[in-house]
Amino acid sequence: MFEGVDMRKYDKHANGYTKVPDYIINAMQGLAYWIGYKKCLYNYYSLSELAIGAEFSSLLQSGANENEIVLCERQYCNFFTEGNIPNDVNKHRMDLTVAELKNPKKEIAVILDDDNKQKIGFLRGKAKVVFEVKLQSSSKSLIKEDFKWLKKIKKANPSIITYMLLVSQDQVPEEFVDDASGHGKRDCQLVNFSSKKRGDPKIHVSKVRYALNSKLNTVQLKSWISQTLETFDDEIDEMIKEQVDFVGKQLLSQGHFVCLIEVV
Numbered sequence: 001m002f003e004g005v006d007m008r009k010y011d012k013h014a015n016g017y018t019k020v021p022d023y024i025i026n027a028m029q030g031l032a033y034w035i036g037y038k039k040c041l042y043n044y045y046s047l048s049e050l051a052i053g054a055e056f057s058s059l060l061q062s063g064a065n066e067n068e069i070v071l072c073e074r075q076y077c078n079f080f081t082e083g084n085i086p087n088d089v090n091k092h093r094m095d096l097t098v099a100e101l102k103n104p105k106k107e108i109a110v111i112l113d114d115d116n117k118q119k120i121g122f123l124r125g126k127a128k129v130v131f132e133v134k135l136q137s138s139s140k141s142l143i144k145e146d147f148k149w150l151k152k153i154k155k156a157n158p159s160i161i162t163y164m165l166l167v168s169q170d171q172v173p174e175e176f177v178d179d180a181s182g183h184g185k186r187d188c189q190l191v192n193f194s195s196k197k198r199g200d201p202k203i204h205v206s207k208v209r210y211a212l213n214s215k216l217n218t219v220q221l222k223s224w225i226s227q228t229l230e231t232f233d234d235e236i237d238e239m240i241k242e243q244v245d246f247v248g249k250q251l252l253s254q255g256h257f258v259c260l261i262e263v264v
Contacts, residue, residue: 007100008128070099079094081124084156128159129160132146132150136173163206165260207260213254
């Protein structure tokens with residue numbers, strides 16, 4: 001049944017970062033809507049990283065190819081060899097891993113065997129994409145620590161795509177997302193997490209998806225713009241832009257955001 005299944009290709013942009021495939025983008029959007037749904041049911045506490053990671057793994061698997069499997073909480077030792085494994089690697093686990101199997105019917109039992117979760121280098125050659133899941137409310141030090149670990153995984157496995165999935169509930173994650181447009185910030189704007197030191201992780205906001213808590217009041221927006229047009233001011237373009245940005249910030253301020261950040 002699985003023989004001859006094509007392996008998924010991950011294309012690159014001109015800047016060297018990965019073009020995010022549709023199955024990941026769709027899972028991100030589904031996660032944003034799911035967070036909005038859960039918050040409608042009960043809005044008093046933020047969802048945990050564990051709950052968010054579990055839902056995202058289900059959404060990823062639903063869009064995966066028949067020869068792909070999403071693995072949760074795999075030991076970091078699975079990604080290193082005896083020669084390059086860090087001393088403290090056993091303290092850490094990768095939140096989510098997308099593995100690609102040549103013959104799932106034969107390999108599935110092996111890859112899920114508990115004994116192999118501790119096996120050094122077991123996922124080398126099988127893992128295609130890995131995710132660390134982090135809440136935007138986490139401290140910067142914890143986020144930076146995950147960036148460093150993803151960098152270590154990437155260095156030891158150049159073919160693996162290394163992502164942080166950063167989730168923000170009820171607010172714009174302004175470190176990574178423009179608060180007026182909802183678009184990911186450019187690399188040069190990631191001032192609190194970017195480093196020019198040799199060997200430090202380089203990060204890139206690959207995709208942003210969100211679910212909003214309020215709808216755009218188009219009637220009010222048109223009214224504001226019409227009033228501006230009637231002023232015949234020389235700076236009318238800038239005034240309209242300011243109004244649109246203001247409306248954008250109002251809408252995005254209470255949304256739920258899912259940011260995909262590639263680490264190399």
